[in-house]
Structures are given as structure tokens and as C-alpha cells.
Amino acid sequence: MPYVCADYSKYKFVNVCWNSENGIATVTLKRPPVNSLTAEFLRELSSLLLDLEKDETQGLIFTSEFDEKVFSAGLDFKELYRPSIDHAKEFMSLLHSFSFRLSCTAYPTVAVINGHAPAGGCIIPLCCEYRIGLNNFNIGLNELKFGILLPDWLSSLMIHTIGSRNAEQAILSGTLFSSEHALRIGLVDEIAPTKEVALEKATAFLNKAKIVNRSLRLDAKLHLRRPILQEFQKDIENELAKNVSLLMSDKVQQSLDAHIKILKEKRGN
Ligand SMILES: CCCCCC/C=C\CC(=O)SCCNC(=O)CCNC(=O)[C@H](O)C(C)(C)COP(=O)(O)OP(=O)(O)OC[C@H]1O[C@@H](n2cnc3c(N)ncnc32)[C@H](O)[C@@H]1OP(=O)(O)O
Numbered sequence: 001m002p003y004v005c006a007d008y009s010k011y012k013f014v015n016v017c018w019n020s021e022n023g024i025a026t027v028t029l030k031r032p033p034v035n036s037l038t039a040e041f042l043r044e045l046s047s048l049l050l051d052l053e054k055d056e057t058q059g060l061i062f063t064s065e066f067d068e069k070v071f072s073a074g075l076d077f078k079e080l081y082r083p084s085i086d087h088a089k090e091f092m093s094l095l096h097s098f099s100f101r102l103s104c105t106a107y108p109t110v111a112v113i114n115g116h117a118p119a120g121g122c123i124i125p126l127c128c129e130y131r132i133g134l135n136n137f138n139i140g141l142n143e144l145k146f147g148i149l150l151p152d153w154l155s156s157l158m159i160h161t162i163g164s165r166n167a168e169q170a171i172l173s174g175t176l177f178s179s180e181h182a183l184r185i186g187l188v189d190e191i192a193p194t195k196e197v198a199l200e201k202a203t204a205f206l207n208k209a210k211i212v213n214r215s216l217r218l219d220a221k222l223h224l225r226r227p228i229l230q231e232f233q234k235d236i237e238n239e240l241a242k243n244v245s246l247l248m249s250d251k252v253q254q255s256l257d258a259h260i261k262i263l264k265e266k267r268g269n
Contacts (some may be wrong), residue, residue: 006051012237013041015050023058024206026199029124030065034073037120039087041076043096043215049101059206060105062124063112067195068134071113074120077263081256082248088244095123096240099153100232102127103225106218110202114195118176119143125188126157129221130205132198133188138176140187145174147255149269151243156231162186 008016013031017091018024027048029035052060075095077196083091102109102124111125114131117139125131133139141158143150150158150171159167167186170177182188192198209217222229246252 004055006055008048008051011044011048015045016048017251018057019203022203022207022210023056024061024203024245025055025057025059026061026063028063028065029030029072031104033065033066034070034231035064035121036073036076036077036079037078037095037123039091039094040145042091042098046094046098049098049105053106057107058210059107059203059204060109061112061199061206062110062128063195063199064114067114067134070121071111071117071137071139072121073116073125074118074122076258077256081260082253083247084168085244085248087098088247089240092240092243092247095153096232096236099123099127099157100229101226103157103232104222106214108206112192112195112198112202113137113139114198120149121156123154126154128159129209130202131161131188132190132192132201132205133179133182134195134198136177136193139179140174140176141171142174142176144171146259147251149246151239152234153228153239155233156228160225160228166210 004018011266015028015030017026017028019026031038031041079091104159109128110132110215111128113125114134114137116137117125119142122139122141140148141154155167155171158171162170162185169175170185177185177187179188179191183191192201
């Protein structure tokens with residue numbers, strides 16, 4: 001069983017709960033109001049993955065504090081709106097490195113998607129090995145709808161998860177899927193009636209993974225995920241520069257402005 005060394009209480013936006021009997025860490029995302037991903041949050045999540053690796057966690061479950069509301073609202077609109085060039089570069093680089101690291105963890109990973117997971121909110125679930133959803137939420141990569149071209153590695157994660165035909169239709173139409181539809185196309189592997197049941201199912205998946213030798217399992221995982229990992233590693237500098245310049249473009253900035261206004265109007269402020 002892992003001996004927990006890291007101080008997990010230092011993390012601001014996650015709560016880490018260790019099960020000392022099975023070595024499974026449950027990480028609850030808790031960045032109010034909607035777990036949107038900022039540079040600070042991504043930095044914290046990357047550091048968390050390293051701590052979990054050092055402590056030899058036997059499995060990782062991601063879930064959200066904002067139960068039955070939102071798993072993650074994706075990238076933080078406000079942080080991406082008119083950023084400095086240095087901040088845009090740092091943000092894109094953090095998003096890339098965190099997603100890469102999560103995609104090739106030695107330990108098995110599950111997302112318990114207990115709320116909406118639009119656009120970048122779908123990244124953590126897609127990097128995980130298994131996804132369990134609750135009813136009545138939407139999930140999908142709808143970036144094209146607001147003028148954002150997906151990074152190649154993100155399309156590749158979607159293809160790996162739901163197959164190229166479904167991924168083509170899903171990404172090109174910018175669809176957000178209901179839980180039932182997500183189950184039909186394999187975007188989630190199971191649906192659970194409550195978070196409690198979903199966590200039990202997640203633990204069952206992780207317990208199954210434990211019977212396999214850890215390093216053999218990692219070799220197999222890296223082999224099976226090679227097409228995704230190649231996309232992550234392909235021409236990194238150019239890919240980051242392309243995404244930064246897209247983010248800074250007038251079109252994307254105008255679209256972010258429009259989205260921020262829609263969200264404000266919705267709240268009447
Ligand atoms: C250029 C290269 C880029 C490469 C990578 C591309 C990958 C991903 C792109 C993205 O992820 S862009 C973000 C896309 N996200 C969305 O479109 C989600 C927008 N939000 C919603 O649909 C809803 O808020 C929700 C998540 C369904 C929750 O709805 P709910 O009714 O519960 O809450 P709201 O009243 O709408 O919002 C509460 C509060 O949260 C703020 N907020 C919502 N989403 C974001 C966000 N993405 N970033 C920052 N802040 C967000 C919203 O403004 C409200 O704030 P206040 O009014 O309370 O201040």
C-alpha cells in the first residue's frame with residue numbers, strides 16, 4: 001500500500017481523499033463556480049499528478065464538488081479573453097503538458113462526470129481510461145461552434161475514445177451530447193444514478209486494473225495510446241505557436257467576448 005508523503009492539503013482547487021485500504025485517490029475538483037481551467041488550476045493539477053505518481057497511488061478518480069451541476073465548464077473564458085502574449089503561451093503550454101501527463105499516467109484513471117462537461121471540460125474525462133456519467137448532463141467538444149479549432153492532440157483523444165467516424169461527426173457538428181447519447185457513442189462507458197454509485201463503479205474498474213503488473217500495464221497503455229501520444233509530441237513548438245496565434249486572433253477573441261456577454265445576460269448582470 002502506498003505511504004502517503006505529499007502534503008495534499010496545499011492544493012487550493014482540489015480535495016484529495018486517499019483510501020488507505022486500496023490506495024485509490026479520489027480527487028474532487030473544487031474551483032468555484034464551475035471548475036473552469038485557469039493557468040493556476042492547470043499548474044496545480046500537473047503538480048498533483050506528480051505527487052500521486054511519487055506516492056504510488058493505485059488508481060485515480062476525478063470528480064467535481066459541484067454535484068449534478070458541472071464537472072468542468074472548460075477553459076476559463078475570462079482568462080482567455082485578451083490575454084498578454086506571454087500568458088497565452090503559458091496557458092497553452094500548461095494545458096498541453098497537463099493533458100499529456102494525465103494521458104500517460106502509470107496508474108489507472110477514471111472520471112466520474114457528475115455534471116456538464118462542455119469543450120475543455122471534456123479534456124480530463126478524455127485523458128482518463130474510463131468515464132462514468134450521471135444523468136442529465138451534457139458533454140462534448142463543441143469548440144468549432146465558437147470558432148476554436150481543436151488542437152490535434154484533443155481530436156486524437158476523441159478519436160481514440162469514440163472512433164474516427166463518431167469523432168468526425170461529433171467534432172464537425174460541435175455537438176454537446178446528453179448522457180444517454182454519450183453512452184450510445186462510447187463517450188461515457190457507464191451511467192450511474194447517483195455520484196455514490198458512480199464512485200463505487202469507478203472503484204470496481206480500478207480494482208480490476210490492480211491485478212495486472214504495474215509496469216507491464218503501463219507499457220501496454222503507452223502502446224495502445226501511441227497515436228495520441230504521438231500527436232502530443234509532434235512538433236510541439238509549432239503546435240503551441242499555432243494555438244496561441246489562434247487564441248489571439250480577432251475572430252476567437254470576438255467569439256469569447258460574445259460568450260462572456262451571453263453568460264452575463266443569463267445571470268442578469
Ligand atoms: C485557441 C486554442 C484553444 C485550444 C483548446 C480548446 C479547448 C477548449 C476551449 C474551451 O473550453 S472554451 C470554454 C467552453 N465552455 C463553455 O462554453 C461553457 C460555458 N458555460 C456554460 O455553459 C455554463 O456556465 C455551465 C457550465 C453549463 C454551467 O451552467 P450554470 O447555469 O450552472 O452556471 P452559469 O450561471 O452559466 O455560470 C456560473 C458562473 O460561472 C461562469 N462561467 C461559466 N463558464 C465559464 C467559463 N468557461 N469560464 C469562466 N467562467 C465561466 C459564469 O460566467 C458565471 O459567473 P458569474 O456570473 O457568477 O460571475
